[in-house]
Amino acid sequence: MSYLNKKDAVILLADGTIFHGKAIGDGGTATGEICFNTGMSGYQEVFTDPSYTGQIMVTTNAHIGNYGITDDDAESNSVKIAGLICKNFSEEFSRPAAQSDLFAYLKKKNLVILSDVDTRALVRYIRDHGAQNAIISTDVEDMQSLKRKLEDVPSMKGLELASKVSCKEPYFYGDENAKYRIAALDLGIKSNILRNLASRNTYIKVFPYNSSFEEMASFNPDGYFISNGPGDPEPLEAAIKTASEIIESNSPLFGICLGHQVIALAMGVSTYKMHNGHRGINHPIKNLITGKGEITSQNHGFAINKSQAIANDNIEITHLHLNDDTVAGIRLKDKPCFSVQYHPEAGPGPNDATYLFDQFIDLIKNSKKHTA
Template structure:
């Protein structure tokens, strides 16, 4: 598509700041909380990660779409981000095993994206001003767009897990596998399930509102609380499920939103970060081993570190080295641990994949 023929598009931030760009070819409007990811690859995995539901994604990598789309790299059924803001959009792709272009992928899902935005200036602005709601559009009525923007609810206090969770339970893996895992889906990624099945697990995935009794009916050897979008505080059912599992000292592993739910189940608060962590090169220190890990991260909320430090039965196990926020914890004398980041990566490094092995070892020891 020729640059000259592409329609003008705009981005308006909640505080009124405006950026001009170009539509990639799909007319429309998209709204959400604006955030940015610093990863240089893995755009398809990012776009389909349920944890990003309700957010407009700014990609800091200058070129998006250059290696097309491969159906094996989806982390859920379809795009989960609300909209895309990028610098250079590649209409052509060069990967041999790609099935289609990014534009065709977007067209099939009527997904709005704008390019030719000065993303370096935009990200610097967001870093200074913090995360805020925004709107992208090919429309020109600024007053109407501003009204639409003003109607977007704040991410703080917003329950979104129900929007991305499975409606019905389903299983993944070999039913004759050595271990059975019951997973509560509050926004689960496919690569988490792959990591579990690769470790000889048969997994049953349950909807966000399933009870402990529902999960236990699978007769699992271990339980898992997934990642997901939005504020963890409204997820009262998930918190109760976590408490029921922990009170019975059953093996439990939580990632990202699941990690936050475990904290809330112990009366430890979470809070919304100024910008959050989103990228595939975040440094984390394992305080138990002293080793460092390069990690994949995607979260806008975090567990209150001081509250965990003061807690009688919780122990901090991992720390984010950029800002010293809490990155992992465990329950003392219980079969429960969790991390704020993504050991399944996809995209990202595999430094933290050992956590899945740790979960399996916990299950073995508890049998």
């Protein structure tokens, strides 16, 4: 017998479209921008990724929860999605390494979970009509009240969210006796990014999202890193200023996802909100430097302006997304700085992009040679 109580629930999109499902557990109401992830695995990493803050997640895989939860798979200290919509929610799990079931894990956040939804129809609708705000609720008898609540939800365009997920005080990660020191700007950094950096003989000091270049430079780092994170990059004026000053200092700099967008903005290249964004673990990228293809993990709803990047004499586009020709990577011609729009730390099977961390370390090594 199922221990998951199910109640009638509704999904109301900003354009008035309605989908139906069943809420698991206590139910409730949640709002956010609705989006979908095409990954067949990695649900815990997705749900705990700070970049998904403010978003209601629709999973395209038919079964969610079937391999349970383990602490090693968490990308932050808590669940970050605003709500979950799936087809089949598994009560039981079969993974020997799992420490608990997914429902108990999500219940700690009081997350609104909807199952028994026609996710294929919902994803097709979002794909055709674009990501938009939505409300999910068990309050199915008062649609007018739900519509009013939905109208008050701010658009993701122009929304600053990094401050909600960034650390409040600086902290250290890795071995303090490591060969290289890295100052990281936390816009919503994932745990596996820190693990990848630390495994390459680095000691990292992580700084809050609005830290100044002077504050970060006081650590006397060999290189700088700007992390992934949620929301629109354009309101991050402090981070853009810091990135500009790091670049001007001629220090090695690497940016991922939101960090990539912040670096572009620091170089005078604008960003824009995409129709749907890229969210999944099998996105094809072409490395224009090597000519090789890469299968990558991605999670972003904004991108940088390609025509402006091409027109900028100091920028070289290094990677392109093969599905829609959007910019997936850049480097500066006259500075030791590069960035990518995807997640090289995510290893859903392919590890095609982990070389970027080695590329960052090589940049630091070369910089130290020139300053020696």
